[in-house]
Amino acid sequence: MNSALLHVAVPFVLCVALANTGLFDGVEVDLSYSHYAERRVEDLPCFLAMPCNCLVNLLYILMGLYWLLWHRGVGETVQSRYAREVFAFMALLYAPVQWTRLAVLRRAPAVLDQWFTLPIFAWVPVWIGLIERGPSKWRAASHAAAPELLSVLSYGLALVHVLGFDLVLGVHVALALYSGVRVQRALGDGRTRRYLLLALLSCAGFVVLxxxxxxxxQHRLFQRFTGHFWSKVCDVLQFHYSFCFLTALGQRKTLAQRE
Structure with a gap:
């Protein structure tokens, strides 16, 4: 767990430090409550200014803690546990970034909210690479750290063009989806197919909502619990079903090798 925490914490701290410089002053980010459909409640403190969109971040924390502390996979290897713990720490650290963005409406947390989305999506192909290669042929430095570093650096495209982040995020999402479908066809079964479909539906809900x-x-049903709120619920479900899919695939591969 310590190595997984170090893997996530070091780039997290470096990105926080860089985001608080003037490096990303040219990045297009939304810094007003008008960007969100949920109405601000003036009588509440800033960290609950939009109660639903703020408190939904607790779901990321609960989900991350479950996969970090309480889930124990059958036949889980050291490398698989490392991949699971890294993904869980990503969820745990992403929640306060999103919450801080809503509370203070400043550029640094808004940039970080965008930036951290990229290595999270990039971790899916990394974990799939571990499943496909197997623990004996998988190396954290070349097969995990290098792709994650490239993912972090790709946010620089946001400095070049107003749609740079959207383009890079689209590539990350497409690569994660392609990797998931490919490994399902090669190694999956009915259970993993169900998890993959639920993850894909959650991803679609996250984007569309x-x-x-x-x-x-405009509709009363979405005036308190808004589309943005439900998109975050879908994002948590996307995280959760990705965990389910990847851990189940890893267990299936391990058991097959033992037989």
Whole structure:
């Protein structure tokens, strides 16, 4: 667990430090409550200014703690445990970044909210690479650290073009989806197929509900629990079912090798 925490904490701290310089002053980010359909409650403190969109971040923490502390996979190897713990720490650290963005509406947490999305999606192909290669042929430095570093650096495209982040994020999402479908066809069964479909549906809900946040707010059903709120619920489910899919695939591969 210590090595997984170190893997996540070191780049996290470096990104926080860089985001608080003037390096990303040219990045297009939203810094007002008008960006969200949920109405601000003036009588509440800033960390609960939009109660639903703020408190939904607790779901990331609960989900991350479950996969970090309480889930124990059957036949889990040292490397598989490392991959699971890294992913769980990513969820745990992503929650306060999103919450801070809503609380203070400053550029640094808004940049970090975008930036950290990239290595999270990039970890899916990394974990799949571990499953496909097997523990004996998988090396953390070349097969995990290098792709994650490239993912972190790719956020620099946001400095070049106003749509740079959207382009890079689209590539990350597409690569994660392609990797998941490919490994399912090669190693999956009915259970992993179900997890993959649920993860894909959650990903679609995350994207669509977020984009339609203001349009959905025209309807009473989405005026308190807004599209943005439900998109975050979908994001947590996307995380969770990705865990389910990847751990189940890893167990299936390990058991097959033992037979």
């Amino acid at each position: 977020k984009l339609l946040d203001h349009w959905l707010a």
